[in-house]
Amino acid sequence: MTIQFKVPKMACSACGDTITKAVKGVDPSATVRTDLKTKFVEIETQASQSAIAQAITAAGYPVAGNPSKGGGKWKIPV
Secondary structure: OEEEEEOOOOOOHHHHHHHHHHHHHHOOOOEEEEEOOOOEEEEEOOOOHHHHHHHHHHOOOOOEOEEOOOOOOEEOOO
16 A cells, blocks of 8 residues: 655754654665655555554654545645
């Protein structure tokens, strides 16, 4: 499943590395893509959205947005 989060506090490549490490702690086989410009993180994972969101938040990077009801995507209010 693909999960997408907005991470407003993600500002540099070290932030992206920390987020990737947090996600890999939940699902070692996850694929993580970070976009520092848009502050979005896209994750291919078998773990739940809530488990991934909790791991990223616990690493010091709260996620923004609300889960949609389909497709494993998060809709981010603009």
